[in-house]
Amino acid sequence: MSACTRYTRHIWKDFLAYGGHDAVSKGTLSIVRCTPGYVEATLKIQKEQTNRLGGLHGGIICSLVDTVGSLALTTKGIFQTGVSTDIHTSFIRGAGTIGDTVRIEGRVLNMGKTLAYTETKLFHPETNKLLATGLHTKYIANSHSHPQNVKFDETGDNVIEGSFEETESA
Numbered sequence: 001m002s003a004c005t006r007y008t009r010h011i012w013k014d015f016l017a018y019g020g021h022d023a024v025s026k027g028t029l030s031i032v033r034c035t036p037g038y039v040e041a042t043l044k045i046q047k048e049q050t051n052r053l054g055g056l057h058g059g060i061i062c063s064l065v066d067t068v069g070s071l072a073l074t075t076k077g078i079f080q081t082g083v084s085t086d087i088h089t090s091f092i093r094g095a096g097t098i099g100d101t102v103r104i105e106g107r108v109l110n111m112g113k114t115l116a117y118t119e120t121k122l123f124h125p126e127t128n129k130l131l132a133t134g135l136h137t138k139y140i141a142n143s144h145s146h147p148q149n150v151k152f153d154e155t156g157d158n159v160i161e162g163s164f165e166e167t168e169s170a
Contacts, residue, residue, distance in 0.1 A: 004075050004156030005034040010164055011074045011081075015067070022067055025049065025060060029067070029104075034075045035156045037108040041068060044101045056095035056102065061122060064104060065089050065134030069118030072106035073138065075156065079148035082116065082140035089134035093124075101125050114141045 009031045015022045022029075028044040043049075043064065051057045070081040096102050102122050109117040116138045122131040143149075151161035 002034065002156045003150075003159045004036055004152050005031065006166055007077070007150060007152075007159070007164055008034045008039055008071055008074045010166060011079060012071060021063070025063055026067060029064075031071070032103075036075055036077075036152050036154070037072065039068060039071045039075050039106045041071070041104045041106070042101050043104060045096050045098055047098050050098060054097050056097070056100075058089075058091060061091065061095060061132045062087065062089045062134070064122065065120045065132075065136055068104050068106035068120045069134070069136035070138070072108050072118045072120070073111065073116055073140070073143075076108055076111055077150045077152055077162070078140065078143045078146065079150075080143045080146045082138040082143050084136065085115070085139050086137040087134065088136075089132060091132050092130050095122055095131040096125060102131065103128070109135075111140070113144065114139065116140045 012031055030042050032040040045056050049057055049060045073081045102125055104122050106120045109119055118136045120134045124131055149162055150159045153160050
């Protein structure tokens with residue numbers, strides 16, 4: 001498993017340990033693999049994540065755009081993922097029901113000194129059809145100097161600057 005994937009799982013575990021919104025609403029999110037600028041994850045849909053019609057709730061999808069976009073930033077080696085300044089989600093088709101596992105991809109579109117832009121897409125578990133897509137802008141000016149930041153080689157297989165204490169995978 002790449003260092004990039006291990007680092008992103010390490011940070012996701014930190015999100016969950018805090019016990020806030022991410023832990024309550026997305027505890028079944030699993031990080032599958034990462035490369036610098038890209039994260040692939042899955043979410044097994046639980047009843048608490050559905051609307052009254054039994055489908056994945058739009059609010060959860062918006063929250064996934066936020067969280068998975070943030071996790072995409074961690075694949076670039078930043079520990080502190082900044083704060084949201086803008087988020088936009090488009091719902092393309094129904095996104096699954098209880099027990100389904102949706103696939104989620106997050107990408108960093110651009111990361112500057114002050115702002116970062118990410119894109120997140122959700123895919124149907126069986127047909128792989130696009131379910132929803134979202135764009136997310138984050139203020140990251142204070143994130144570049146965090147002591148737990150790392151730098152990966154081009155492939156993300158190795159950490160070439162900094163280090164992190166690995167814990168059980170999330």
